[in-house]
Amino acid sequence: MKLKYCLLILITQIFSLYSMEKPEALSSEESIKVQPISETPITKIPKYVYENCNQATRYNWNEEFLEKLKKQVKNFSKEKVSAKYPNKNDFIRHAEGFDWVYGLNYLEENYLKPNIDFVSALSIDEVKKVNGFLSRLVSDIPGQFRKHSIIWRKRNFTNAETIFFEFIEHNTPEDLFIGNNDFNLRVDDNKNISILAIKRVLEYYKANPRCIHGLTNQALGINVDEIKTWAQESLGLHNNVKKNIKPNFINLTTWINKRIHMFPAFDVIEEQVLNALDKIKDPSMHPVRKAAFIWYEIVRIHISHEANKRSGKALASIILLQNGYLPPLIDKEDEKLYLSTLLTSLHEDNFEIFLNFVIKMIEKTQEKYKSGLLKI
Structure with missing residues (x-):
């Protein structure tokens, strides 16, 4: 009995450590225990927020420099920034910094x-405007909703997967159902596709790499044996389970869901943004949940080509400040956890995971402030 009890304690401790790296889901409004630091709205954006532009671009602002920069950035243009920072990477880094200050x-x-009351004033036009302020130097169409569907890969594709996914993207779903493509490649009603047909496609592109524009190196590196692993994953046969079964197809839905996150199609963006804005106007919704939700939804919907994470974070920060909370400081040590948590939430379609992360970051930030380690 004692041994079982000790094992239970050990498992609980291991799970707690694991949860620190991958936040678990919350289940109710009562789970949000974090308290504001002010009973009234905080009417000035804390200085540290300006230091945390897009998680990768940081500066050490002092008050005098920040005030000067706030005045200067209104007059910055792409031409001025480009002339000052001709290197592309430097241009993007500094342009994001100027945009961030200007937007905030x-x-x-x-x-x-x-x-x-910012939540009541939020509208699609306001969301576009904020996104425009945060991407005016790094985007050709700042503030506009994107015009095409995009993906966020969960992990890097193999060379063969890259080629095959490019093939799928260049053929409509209808083409794949009826085999109306150069390879007579077909999927059945359950989205299963023959591994022999996939081999035919990959072997062709390996022999003719120039047929896939911009993917010559990947095409040359194709290993057609990789599809055996896909097929096993598709049937749940990985880890050498049921060795006697020889899979002869891959399920496209299973494979895609495991590997990438598909952002909503461009023609439903406006409707989904409206739904998100309507939800946070519910007076019974906790302000921290409102802030985390609009942050998450802006990223999930991916409203524009640029500045989606920045826009979501900026909108969330204002909601938090209006309710007396400090916006979360995501410093370098938390940067990877932030991105991995976002990606996990998106893949599992579970906002609560991201909410848990935001709560912990707010608590951590406010504790730093209370202990004097962080100035606002």
């Missing part, structure tokens, strides 16, 4: 100082 300055002046 706009939000502070319009939704903190006048003490306006």
